[in-house]
Amino acid sequence: MAASREQTHFGERNVALDDKQSLVDGVFRSVARRYDLMNDLMSGGLHRAWKDALLTAVNPPAKDHRGGPKGSHRAFALLDLAGGTGDVAFRVAEAGGAGTHVTVCDINADMLAVGRERATARGLDDRVTFQEGNAEALPYRDRSFDCVTIAFGIRNVPRVAHALTEAHRVLKLGGRFLCLEFSSVDVPGLDALYELYSFQVIPRIGAAVAGDRESYRYLVESIRKFPKPKAFAAMIEQAGFRRVSFRPMTGGIVALHSGWKL
Numbered sequence: 001m002a003a004s005r006e007q008t009h010f011g012e013r014n015v016a017l018d019d020k021q022s023l024v025d026g027v028f029r030s031v032a033r034r035y036d037l038m039n040d041l042m043s044g045g046l047h048r049a050w051k052d053a054l055l056t057a058v059n060p061p062a063k064d065h066r067g068g069p070k071g072s073h074r075a076f077a078l079l080d081l082a083g084g085t086g087d088v089a090f091r092v093a094e095a096g097g098a099g100t101h102v103t104v105c106d107i108n109a110d111m112l113a114v115g116r117e118r119a120t121a122r123g124l125d126d127r128v129t130f131q132e133g134n135a136e137a138l139p140y141r142d143r144s145f146d147c148v149t150i151a152f153g154i155r156n157v158p159r160v161a162h163a164l165t166e167a168h169r170v171l172k173l174g175g176r177f178l179c180l181e182f183s184s185v186d187v188p189g190l191d192a193l194y195e196l197y198s199f200q201v202i203p204r205i206g207a208a209v210a211g212d213r214e215s216y217r218y219l220v221e222s223i224r225k226f227p228k229p230k231a232f233a234a235m236i237e238q239a240g241f242r243r244v245s246f247r248p249m250t251g252g253i254v255a256l257h258s259g260w261k262l
């Protein structure tokens with residue numbers, strides 16, 4: 001008799017937990033070069049506003065911050081998990097002072113390659129570092145970062161609880177964890193419209209623009225499978241975070257979760 005293997009979901013499909021990561025990696029290898037264009041097309045540019053809200057919550061020390069000796073800049077280390085092509089990292093690095101440094105950690109070399117090219121084009125090579133790594137087993141020491149973010153990444157990670165525990169481990173005491181993720185639409189009328197758009201329009205845009213209907217179908221299906229905001233907040237608490245809260249945005253299309261290491 002075959003040994004039972006722990007199952008999880010990959011979009012609407014049930015797959016062995018150990019197989020999910022390679023399937024996810026295939027999706028992001030396939031979409032990497034078109035990822036940023038597709039983000040704009042699929043969200044109608046809304047992902048920019050959501051990421052701006054995340055930046056406001058990160059609140060890096062501003063460019064004109066003068067903390068210590070004259071002209072010095074307060075050091076601020078951000079880890080952007082599943083940071084892909086660097087969108088969140090660039091926002092934080094550009095808003096922060098000279099002491100701000102962002103590490104983008106992502107499991108996918110193709111997404112990181114696009115991110116490195118974009119960082120060079122923006123003159124941010126010395127402020128943003130791209131590193132390959134798995135959110136479930138981070139290659140960083142305990143208490144290394146002031147803030148850990150993850151945007152539209154956590155639902156792709158097979159063992160969400162491991163990633164949350166790791167985020168907690170690498171945060172300094174007093175540090176903040178912020179997670180931006182698609183959530184559950186809770187506005188009557190908008191839910192049906194959103195469902196129609198997600199399942200009928202997005203895979204078609206994926207097929208037309210990126211020649212890849214299946215990857216975009218996965219991205220939509222994975223949103224539906226992700227825990228509701230209260231349940232996800234409970235998972236963040238279980239990982240050791242305190243003062244956990246969440247804020248739904250755009251009728252619940254996305255939610256911004258926050259927790260502190262205290």
Ligand SMILES: C[S@@+](CC[C@H](N)C(=O)[O-])C[C@H]1O[C@@H](n2cnc3c(N)ncnc32)[C@H](O)[C@@H]1O
Binds near residue numbers: 085
């Ligand atoms: C939808 S993209 C989000 C990229 C970026 N954060 C953004 O908001 O534009 C999801 C990212 O999660 C990454 N990812 C998936 N599983 C991961 C894991 N176990 N560890 C680290 N990154 C992972 C993928 O490679 C991909 O770059």
